Amino acid sequence: MTLNEYMERPYRMEIVPDSEEGGYAVTFPELPGCMTCGETLESAVSNAKDAKKAWLQAALEEGQEIPNPNELNDYSGQFKLRIPKSLHRQLSEQSKREGVSMNQYCLYLLSGMTRFK
Numbered sequence: 001m002t003l004n005e006y007m008e009r010p011y012r013m014e015i016v017p018d019s020e021e022g023g024y025a026v027t028f029p030e031l032p033g034c035m036t037c038g039e040t041l042e043s044a045v046s047n048a049k050d051a052k053k054a055w056l057q058a059a060l061e062e063g064q065e066i067p068n069p070n071e072l073n074d075y076s077g078q079f080k081l082r083i084p085k086s087l088h089r090q091l092s093e094q095s096k097r098e099g100v101s102m103n104q105y106c107l108y109l110l111s112g113m114t115r116f117k
Contacts, residue, residue: 006056011069015108041100
């Protein structure tokens with residue numbers, strides 16, 4: 001399998017706020033040690049793509065086994081949610097301040113909630 005083929009695989013990206021230094025920390029749980037950070041959500045996601053590529057490239061060069069992404073075939077990745085207009089406005093305004101789409105901002109918020117299972 002080539003680097004580009006591995007890059008297209010759906011490895012899970014986790015984004016969490018970095019309470020010590022500010023910004024956001026990003027990891028790929030299925031790729032041990034693959035992590036990065038960014039001052040904004042947008043820069044964190046961009047840096048994560050670079051970190052994923054570097055991790056995969058190093059693993060390929062060293063002949064390291066690259067794990068398969070977790071199977072998500074049973075999930076579409078989409079659901080509809082009705083929310084109050086005031087909450088919609090707050091989410092929209094905050095995502096604009098962060099420089100990301102509202103979908104990406106909501107994904108960030110929801111992914112942070114999963115840490116408290």
